[in-house]
Amino acid sequence: MDDRKFDELLKSKIGEYRNPGFEPSALAALHQKMAAISQPWYGRYRTELIAGTATLLCAGMIFLGQYFSNRVNEQWMATNIQALKDQENQIQLLKEEIERLRNLAPDTIRITEFSGQDNSGYYLLLLSKISALERKLETLGNPENQMRNSQLIPLADYNAGKFSNSLIFDKNESMRIHSISRLNTRNPEVSRAEGKIEVSPKEKESVNLSAKTIRDIEKHYMRGVGIRVGPAVEIHRGFYSEGEGAYNFGGGIAADFIMSPSLSLETGVKYALHTNKVKNADSSNLNFPDVDPQLGQLNTAEIDFYSLELPLYLKYRYPFSDKTYLQTGVGYSFFIYTKEEFDYDYEISGNPGASINTLVKDKNFTIYPGTLNFSLGLSKELKNKKILETSLFYQHGVGSMGIEKIKLQFLGVKGSYWFKIR
Amino acid sequence: MYREFYPYAIGICLRYSRTRDEAIEILNDGFLKIFTKLDHYTKGLSFTGWLRKVMINSAIDYYRRNEKHYNALDISHVQYEAVSETALDALSAEEIIAAVQKLPPSYRMVFNLFVIEGYKHVEIANMIGISVGTSKSNLAVAREKLKKMLIIENDKLGKEKNG
Numbered sequence: 067m068d069d070r071k072f073d074e075l076l077k078s079k080i081g082e083y084r085n086p087g088f089e090p091s092a093l094a095a096l097h098q099k100m101a102a103i104s105q106p107w108y109g110r111y112r113t114e115l116i117a118g119t120a121t122l123l124c125a126g127m128i129f130l131g132q133y134f135s136n137r138v139n140e141q142w143m144a145t146n147i148q149a150l151k152d153q154e155n156q157i158q159l160l161k162e163e164i165e166r167l168r169n170l171a172p173d174t175i176r177i178t179e180f181s182g183q184d185n186s187g188y189y190l191l192l193l194s195k196i197s198a199l200e201r202k203l204e205t206l207g208n209p210e211n212q213m214r215n216s217q218l219i220p221l222a223d224y225n226a227g228k229f230s231n232s233l234i235f236d237k238n239e240s241m242r243i244h245s246i247s248r249l250n251t252r253n254p255e256v257s258r259a260e261g262k263i264e265v266s267p268k269e270k271e272s273v274n275l276s277a278k279t280i281r282d283i284e285k286h287y288m289r290g291v292g293i294r295v296g297p298a299v300e301i302h303r304g305f306y307s308e309g310e311g312a313y314n315f316g317g318g319i320a321a322d323f324i325m326s327p328s329l330s331l332e333t334g335v336k337y338a339l340h341t342n343k344v345k346n347a348d349s350s351n352l353n354f355p356d357v358d359p360q361l362g363q364l365n366t367a368e369i370d371f372y373s374l375e376l377p378l379y380l381k382y383r384y385p386f387s388d389k390t391y392l393q394t395g396v397g398y399s400f401f402i403y404t405k406e407e408f409d410y411d412y413e414i415s416g417n418p419g420a421s422i423n424t425l426v427k428d429k430n431f432t433i434y435p436g437t438l439n440f441s442l443g444l445s446k447e448l449k450n451k452k453i454l455e456t457s458l459f460y461q462h463g464v465g466s467m468g469i470e471k472i473k474l475q476f477l478g479v480k481g482s483y484w485f486k487i488r
Numbered sequence: 489m490y491r492e493f494y495p496y497a498i499g500i501c502l503r504y505s506r507t508r509d510e511a512i513e514i515l516n517d518g519f520l521k522i523f524t525k526l527d528h529y530t531k532g533l534s535f536t537g538w539l540r541k542v543m544i545n546s547a548i549d550y551y552r553r554n555e556k557h558y559n560a561l562d563i564s565h566v567q568y569e570a571v572s573e574t575a576l577d578a579l580s581a582e583e584i585i586a587a588v589q590k591l592p593p594s595y596r597m598v599f600n601l602f603v604i605e606g607y608k609h610v611e612i613a614n615m616i617g618i619s620v621g622t623s624k625s626n627l628a629v630a631r632e633k634l635k636k637m638l639i640i641e642n643d644k645l646g647k648e649k650n651g
Contacts, residue, residue: 069631073603075576076584076634081604083499083581088491089512092498096490096516103520360607361541414533423530 124319128295131487157199160192167192280385284327292324294453294484298334302459302478308352309344309369309472320482322381332379332395337404342369342472347410352470354408356426362412365421370407371468376400377439389447397439399461403432406469428469435465437476445484453484490519496536497543502585503600504547506593518546544605548615551597575642583645587637595630598623 108115298320304311316338324330344350347367357364379397386392408426443457461476497518501511521542529538576584588596597616601607602623607615609623618626 072576072631072635077604079576079579080499080503080581080584080588083503083585084495085498085502086495088494092494092512092515093490095512096519099516099520100523359611420533421530422533423528425528 124297128485131295132485135487153199157196160196160199164192164196277385280388281327288327290488292330293321293487294324295319295321295487296452296482296484298336298480298482300336300338300459300478300480302338302461302476304340304342305475305477306342307473308350309342309367311474312341312343314339314341316375318375320377322484328383330381330383332377332381332397334377336375336377338373338375340371340373340474340476342371343367344369352472354410355428355469356408357410358412358424361422361424362414364410365413366411368409368411369468369470369472370409371403372405374402374404375436376402379439379441381441383445386444391445393441393443393445393455393457395439395441395457397441399436399439401434401436401467403430403434403468405429408470434467435463437461437463437474441480443480451486453482453486455482455484456480489522493536493539497539499585500540500543501547503588503604504544504551504596506589506596510550514547514550515543517550518543521546544601547600548597551593551616554593576638578642578645579638583641584638587634587641590637591630591633594618595626595633598626599630599634602627 296319297317299315299317301313301315303313316336318334318336320332320334320336322330322332344352344367346365347354348364350367352367354364354367377397377399379395381393381395383391383393406428408428410424410426412422412424414420414422439459439461441457441459443455445453445455447453457480459476459478459480463474466473494515497515498511501514501518502508505511505514518539522539529535588599591599594616598612598618601612601615602609609620609627612618612623613620
């Protein structure tokens with residue numbers, strides 16, 4: 067008997083063999099096996115738990131960062147409050163000095179006012195000193211204002227006499243009033259009413275500063291590398307060498323290292339899902355794993371891959387105003403595939419309407435060549451001092467990725483919410 | 489469901505295993521996959537066809553898991569035997585399965601996949617991680633060994649009938 071006949075005979079004899087009877091011990095063994103691998107109640111929420119824990123960790127890090135940052139600020143504030151108290155005493159002494167001068171007899175005042183520039187200068191110096199100290203008082207009370215109000219005159223300048231030299235001296239009777247009115251124009255919190263100089267709270271001025279001025283101010287106040295961190299979310303669409311991409315979401319945590327007023331380096335970690343549907347997969351050039359031709363002709367293949375991305379962006383900032391910046395970036399992302407799923411749809415031969423689905427999973431962590439990234443967006447400082455950044459990004463894959471060896475590109479929108487750490 | 493499909497499923501698993509215990513282990517692995525991935529079954533299609541595929545995959549997985557424990561066999565002793573159609577007819581399915589079970593694991597696997605399931609050598613090579621040449625050679629050896637065993641079995645049967 068030839069081999070073919072032998073094979074056919076055996077196949078007909080044992081191919082559809084059914085074992086008579088049932089063994090309860092087999093079922094008991096199955097129950098044991100199931101009990102051994104059964105997950106605890108929280109096992110089914112494993113992914114959610116991991117995501118929740120990661121979020122809590124990130125939130126904790128942000129909270130601790132804020133907490134320590136606040137503690138440093140508090141110490142700084144305490145030192146400055148003490149300095150301010152000393153300055154308040156000085157102001158009080160100066161006010162008393164002004165009052166004393168004003169209450170002098172008329173002849174004495176005339177003599178004092180017209181006897182020379184030095185005395186006039188001294189009087190104006192007192193006024194400007196009050197003004198400068200009041201400004202300093204407000205500035206130190208609210209450090210954020212230091213960045214905003216470029217017209218503030220540092221105490222060092224004042225002491226060096228720069229401030230008093232900026233005043234215009236008129237050698238006439240109205241000199242004092244004229245000078246005070248000039249001071250009032252420059253410094254609204256100083257007013258003259260009923261013969262007395264009063265100090266009232268200064269209203270905030272809205273100052274439109276040029277980009278160069280903002281840069282100069284930032285450069286002046288910059289101390290080392292600034293750090294900010296925050297969550298980032300994105301929606302993107304994939305464009306693949308074969309197949310049709312879909313809109314997918316991604317999210318992660320990002321950190322921005324501010325190197326200079328115009329340059330910063332952004333990095334972080336991002337987790338995202340990407341979907342690609344390949345029609346007529348049978349004639350595709352892609353490398354689909356574990357395709358089973360016995361099931362029929364491969365009709366469509368839907369590829370879902372989960373990636374962990376480690377981006378590195380060099381960003382350039384250009385200020386539109388003191389709170390709004392235009393940002394553009396270029397960078398590179400390292401890509402790690404954490405899971406890849408291939409959902410195959412086979413068309414059963416001889417039965418065009420019928421199909422069968424199989425799912426092939428690859429859960430290996432695989433590192434692939436990454437993507438070149440480009441971004442353009444805006445960042446705005448919110449009222450709560452946090453920064454909201456939105457940008458349009460484009461990622462161009464370098465080389466082939468995935469088991470299927472596909473070339474990819476992504477286009478999407480990203481949003482980040484930054485917390486200042488330093 | 490387990491009781492309903494047990495006779496069919498164990499019939500498949502017996503062919504891929506050396507002992508009944510091994511067959512039950514493969515069977516339960518298969519049923520575990522079926523119970524946990526029932527949503528992958530497409531309604532309207534043959535359930536037994538899907539079950540058969542799952543059981544075969546379980547057998548392949550079992551083979552891969554235990555592959556390192558299997559010893560390589562010397563095939564130099566293989567002799568070509570002639571077996572007649574009537575001799576095969578006389579043997580029952582259980583007796584043939586018992587003979588298949590006696591084959592070395594790699595030969596048994598190739599024999600089942602090629603002869604009973606109808607896979608090609610290229611596919612078998614990919615499935616169990618061997619070369620196409622090895623698959624062909626394993627099949628040839630398995631056939632000859634099986635023929636030899638079936639002749640012996642048939643002789644025994646004849647003697648029992650006569651004696």
